[in-house]
Amino acid sequence: MNRRSFVSAITPVISSGLVIAAAFLVGAILLSLLGKNPLQAYHVLISRGLGSSFGVSETLIKMAPLLIVSAGLLIALKASVWNIGVDGQFLVGACLAGVVAPKLAGAIPLVPMLFISALAGVLGGMLWGVIPALLKVRYGLNEIITTIMMNYVAVYLTSWLVKGPFKDPQVVPPQTAVVPEAFRLPPIPFTPVHIGLLVGLIAVLVVYLLFRNTTFGFKLWVLGQNPRTAIHAGMRVSRLTVLALLLSAGFAGLAGANDVLGVKGMFQGEWNPGYGLTGFALVFLARLDSLWVVPFAYFFSFLLLGGEIMARSANIPVYFVDVLEGLMLVFFAVGVYLERTLAERDRRRVPATQGG
Amino acid sequence: AGGQPAPTQAPAVTKAPVAQPTVAQPPAPTQAAAVKPAATQAPAASAGAKVKKVAIVIPASRTDHGWNQQGADNLTSVGKELGITAEVAENQGYGDITPVLRDLQDKGFDLIICHASGYQTVCPEFAKKTKVKVAAIENQAAVTPGLISDIETQAQEAAYLAGVLAGKMTKSGTVGVVTSGEPPTWNYMTVGFAEGLKATKPDAKFLYSVIGEAAYEDAAGAKRVTASELAAGADIIFGMGDGASFGMVQAVEEHNAKGGAKAWFIDVIGDKRDIDKSKLLLSSVLFDYSGIYKQMIKDVEAGTFGKVYTMDVKNNGVHLLDLPPGVPADVADAVQKAKAEIVADKLKVSAISDSQKMRARINELFPKR
C-alpha cells in the first residue's frame, strides 16, 4: 500500500517546486513571444494572490470545494472506480441544498438547518452517483461513460428545476430562493474564511485515515488493484464498488452544498464551476496520496484566483490561466517520472544480499 | 436619457432607505470590511468626489459579439470619452465572483457594474458589506440610494419591432427563433418578437428551438438547429446566441446558397454587418449602455447614485439596426409606426423573463405550434 511507498517523503516537495517553476517559465516564454511582460504579470499574481490579505482569504475560501471533491475522488480512484461524474453530482447536490436551505432558514435554528441542508447536498450527490454505480454492478456498464453522460443530464435537469418548480418567483433570473446571510456558513473565528474550509480539511483527513487504518479502506485498495483478487479474498465487490462511488458522489454533493451555503446563498441556472476536472488533476498530482491533496488544493485555488487577477491587470487573455494549469499538469507528470527513476536508482544501490 | 423607471414596472426606489450624504472616505480596509459587515458605516454617497475607476464584471468572453461584449465595449468607450479607467473582468461565469469584486474594491474602484442578471444577488450583498457602489441587472428590489443601482433593459420593446419586421418580410409565413438557452434576456426578446409578429401577421407560423443549456459557444449546434428551422419553412430567423449566432448566420448563408426563396437573419446585441458577406442580415436588436453608464457616473459624482436605470425604445437604449437597402418602404413604415406607439406608451409589450411563462405566452399567441 502506498503508505509504504518507496518515494521518500521529501522528493515530491522538491519536484513540485521545480515543476511549478518549469510551468511558469514556459508560460513566460509564451507571454514574451506575444509581446507581454511576464515579470510584471507574475508579480501581480504573487502580490495579489499571496501578498494581499483578501488574496489569501479568498484562496482559502475557494479551497474548500476543491478539498471536499478531492476527498471523494480519492475514495473512488483508489478503488479504481472512475467517477468522472463529479460535476453532475455537484450540481444535483447543490440544487437540492439550494432548495432545502431557504425553506429551513429561520424556521429552525442555524446549526440543524446547516446540517440538514448539507445532508440534502450529500443525498443529491449520492442520488446521482447511485445510478452509474448500479449500472456498473448490474449491467457491467463502464462508469467512465455513464458518469460523463450523467453530467450532461444533471445540467439539464437542474436547469429545468430552477427555471420551473424551484424558481424563486420574486426574482428575474432562474435561481432558488436566497438563504439570508445570517444563515450561511459562519466564518472561522477571527478570519473571513467560512467553515467550509474546515469541512474540506476534515474530509481529506477522514479519507486518509480510512485508507490508512480501516479494513474498508484496505478492501477498497484491493478492489482497486484487481477485482478478481478481491472476489477471491472474499470481499463483496459489488457492494464495495457501489459504496466507493456513492461516497465519492456524496462528497461531490457536499461540495455543492458548501458553495450554496458558504458563498452563493442559492442555486442558480447556468452555474457549473466544473470542479471535477481540477479535482481529478489534484488527486492524481497527489499520486492518490490523501494528505498531499491539501497543498495542491491550496496551490490550484491560488492559481485560479491570482491567475484571473493577473490576466486582468496585465491584460492577458484569461485563457492564460488554463495554459498555466495545463503546463503544470504536464510537468508534474514528468516530475513523477523523474522521482521514480531516482527512487529506482537508490534501490539498486541497496547492498545486494544473497538469495531471493 | 435614462433616469425614469420603466413604465411597466413600479419604481422600487421608495422602498429603499434614504441616503444621508457624508464626506468622501477611502475604501475601508479589506480585512475589516470582510470580517464584519460594516453596517455602522454610513452609505458612502460621496457627492462631489470625482469618479476615477469603473469596472464591469461579465460572465463570458468580452468578444462574444453579444451581451458580454456590448457591456464591455460600451464601458470601455465611456471610459475613453471621460478619460477614466475602465476595467473589464470577463469569463467570470456564475461561480463565486466575490474574489474579483474584492480585488476591484482593493484597487479602489468607485463603481462596479455587475453585467448579468445572474449577479443580482452577490453584487448587492457585496455592496452592503463593503460600501462599494454597484449596478445590478434586473433587480429593482435591491436599489439603495448612494450604493446600489439597477439596470432595466426593455429589450422586448425592440424585439417587438423585430417581430413586426419579420411579420412584414416573411414570404413563407413561417418565422423561426433560435436561442442558446433561456436566460431572462433571451426570454424577454422571444416574447417581444412573438408579439410583434402576431400583431403584424396573425396567421404566421412560429418555430422555437433551444440549442442547449448555456450553449453560447456551440456554433455547430446552432447551425444545425437553424438549418432545421429553415428546412421547416422558416425564411426569417431571429437568433439569440452570442458566439453561437455565427453558426446561425452560416446556416442561413448555406440555405440561400442553395437558391430558392431568400431567408433573412435578425440578430440581437451587436452589429454583424462587417462579416455579413452574403447580405442576409435583416436587422439586429441593439443595446446601448453608454448612455446610462455616463449617467451613472454623473450620478455618483452628484451623490444621486442608487436608482433604476432603464434602457428602452423611448430613450433609444434599445433599438433596431438600420434596415438594409432594398427593404420595401411599407415595411420600414410599419416598424416606425410600432416604435411611435411604444414611445407614446400606446403599446405595451409584455416583459416576461420566466421560461415557463414565456413558453405559455408564445403557445397562447401561436396555438397551432
Added chain:
Amino acid sequence: MSAVPLEGFTTALLSAALIAAVPLLLAALGETFAEQAGLLNLGLEGMMLTGAFAGFFVALNTNSAYAGLAAGLGAGVLWGLLFGFLAISLRVDQVILGLAITILGAGLTGFLFRSLYGARFPTLDVSLPKVAIPLLAEVPIVGPALFRQQVVVYLTWALVVVSSFVLSRTRFGLELRAVGEHPFAADAAGVKVFRIRYLAIAIGGAMAGLAGAFLSVADLNFFVPGMTVGQGFIAIAITMLGKWKPGRVFVGALLFGSLRSLATGLQVVGVAVQPEFILMLPYLGLIVALVLLAGRTALPGALAIPYERGRR
C-alpha cells in the same frame, strides 16, 4: 405537422444527424486505435480544439480549406507524439496527461485566438463544396442527406471501413491489438511495442485534430473558443459503446448524431415538452444503448498501463 414541408425537413434532420456524427466518428475512430494499443487518451477534447484552431488559422492564411484540414491533422499528430513520448517513453500517468491536454488545448487555443484577433472575428472565405453523388443524390429524402455532402464526410465514412480493415486484417492491426492486450507477449514475440504504440497514438491524435478542423473549416467557417463543447468526451464514450470495433463505433456515432438531430426536430415541430427533457435525449439514449448493446465490455487488457520490459 401539415405546414412543414415534410420531405425537406426530414432530409435536413437526417443531414444534420450525419454531420453531427462526423467529428464524433473521427475522434472516436482515432481513440479506437489508441485504446486498442493500450493508450487511454482522455485528451481528445483538447486535441480537437487544437485541431479546430490550427485548421482555422492555416485555412485563413492560405485561403485553402484543404490546407486547413491538413494543419488540423498535423496539430493532432503533434499532440499525439507528445502524449506518446510522455505516456510511452516516460511511462507518465495517462489520465493526468489526458486532463492536461484537455485543459492546455482549451487554454492555448483561446489564448492564441484572443491574442491574434482580439475582438475581431475573422471568418473563412473558403469552404468545401458539397459533392453530389450522381443518381444516389436524387433519391428522395435520404438521397440529398447521404449523398450530397462534403468530400470530408465521405472520407470519414471510408475511414470506418479502412480502420476496421487495418485493425482486423493487417500486420499492423494485429501487432496493435497484441500490444494493447498483452504487451509482454507482443514484446517476447519480437513486436516493437513502443513503435506500435507511438503509431497508434499518432493516428489517434491525427483523427482528433482532423475532427476539430472539420468543425472550424468544413462544417463551419470560423473558430469560437471552446467550440467543441465536450464532444471529445462524448467520443470517448462512443468508443467504448463501440467496443473498439470501427463498425460499431460508426453505429454509435450515428446513433448519437441522430438523437441530437431528433432533439431539434421535436422542438421545431413544437412538441409540448420542456426543451430540457428533449435535450437530455442524446445522453440518456447513449446510456440506454450501452445497457442494451455494450454491457460487460472487457477493456483492452493493458489499457492505460505503461509497459516496461522485464518489470515484475
Added chain:
Amino acid sequence: MTSRAGIDSSTTDKAGSQDSQNVLVEMRGITKRFPGVVANDGITLTIRRGEIHAVLGENGAGKTTLMNILSGMVCPDEGTIVIRGQEANIESPQDALRHRIGTVYQHFTLVPNLSIIENVVLGTPSRFVLALNQAEQRLREMLGGFELTVPLQTQVRHLSIGQQQRVEILKVVFRGSEVLLLDEPTSVLTPVEVKELFGILLGLKAQGVSLVLITHKLEEALEVSDRITILRQGKNVGELGPAALAGKDDVELKQRIVDLMFGGLPPQENGGRAKIAAAPAVLSLRDITALGDRGTLAVQEMSLELRASEIFGIAGVDGNGQKELAEVIAGQRLAVKGRVTLDGVEITNCGTSAAVKAGIVYVSDDRLGEASVPAGSVADNLVLKAIDRAPFSKRAMLNWSAIQANALRLIHEFEVKAPGPWTRLSTLSGGNIQKLLLARELALQPKVLVCNKPTHGLDLKTVRFVLQTLRAQADKGTVIVLISSELDEILALSDRIGVMYNGRLLATFERDEADLETIGHLMLGVRI
C-alpha cells in the same frame, strides 16, 4: 536412450576441437542484480548444437533470470554472450530472435484474445496485409506429429493450459529457432502430455535444435537431457556432461545432484496415515453442476462426501472441470444445480466471503492473476483473506504491527526468500510466491482446504515442505481437496483419489487400491 549414446561417443572420442565448434551459445560471467538480490552471480553456461541442456535449481536460484537474459528480456549487469563464435549483445527480444533463439517463458506469453494462428505469426516478418491462410498452410506442414486438435482460428483464451503450451512451442518452432529455451515447461502438464512434449523435444533435437530445459523434476532432467547445469543462489554450482550422466547409476547420481541443488535435503518421511474414521461428512457435494467461463458444462452432477482430516486427491488432465469444481466449493462460481453442505449446513452459492467465514479456503493456481495483489507488499498479501479478523483488525480498524508480525512469522515458518515484509510481492520468484499463498491460507485454520496445483513450479525441497504441511494440516482435522495433474504427488498424499474427466467424476479409489496405470488411463477417459 539411443540419441544420448550417440552424443556420448562423439564427446568421449574426439572431444576438444569437435566440442568447441559444437558450441552454439556461450554465456560468460553473467551477473544480474535486483534490488536486494543477486539473481545471477557470474554464471557461465555453454549451449552446444543439438543437445538438450537441463538447468536445475531451487526456487529463486536464478534460472528464469538467466534465460531472460539470453532471450533479451533482462539486460545483464556484467558478462558477455557469445553466439556462433561472435560476441553478441542482446538488448531486446528482437535481437534474441534474430539470433534464432526462441523462448517459452515460465509465465505464458500468448495474447488471449488473438487466435492461435495470429499468435503464431505475431511478430514474424510478413506483408502488410496478413495472409493467415498461407501461414496456416506452412504451419500444418511443420506440425507433423504434433497434434493440436483445435482449429487454428480458436482464440487462445479458450485453450487448456496444455494446448496453450503447445502453441507456445509452435510459435518458436515456426520461426525456425536454433536454440529453444523452455522455462519449466512440464510443470503444467500431465504425465501423458509430458511424454508427448519430450517426444517433440527429442524430435527437434534430432533436427539439430539445441534446447535448454529448466525444470525442478530430476527424473525429467535425467530422462531427456544430455547435460545438466545446476544453479544455486545465483551461482553455477556444477555441470554434468554426457559422460557423467551416462556412467553412474541413477540413485547415486540423483543424490549428487540434489546435494548440489540444496546442499543436502532432509530425508522424506512418507509415513502412511491412519485410516480415516467413519465419521459424518464435513463437506458434501450433491450432484453439483456448473458452467465454465465459456458457458459450457464444466462440472456435471458431481457428488462427494468428505470426512474430517480426509485428503481427497482429484487427478485429471487440465481443463476437465477441476478448477470449476474448486471454485464452486470456494463459493467463487455459481452451481447451476446441486447443493454444497458444510457440517450439514447448506452453503451452495453462498459467495466467497461466506465460504471463507464458514471455513473453506481455496489455494488458487492463478497466483498473480487472482490469488494475490502483485503490486502489494508481502505483508498486505498475507492478510488478504483475514483482514476482518483479530488481531489484524479490531472493530474495522487495522493493526499494522500485527500485520507485520504475521508476515515476519510466516516468512520465517515457510522459509520464504523475501527481503522483508514490505517488499513488492511481484518481485519474488514463482516458488516463493506460492509458499506465501499457502502460508496465508493455512493461517486461516480452515475446515476445508481446496488446493489447485499447490506444488506447481516448486522445487523438490519446497514440494516436500508443502506436502508435509498439507498432511499435518489434515491431521489437525482439516478436509483437504487436492487437485493436481502430478499423479505421484496425489498418490503420495491422498487417502482417497478421484479421477475427473469431462467434468465428471469417473471413479474414486481408496489409496491402497489405487494404481498409477488405471488412473493414468482414466485421466484420458479410458476405462478398463
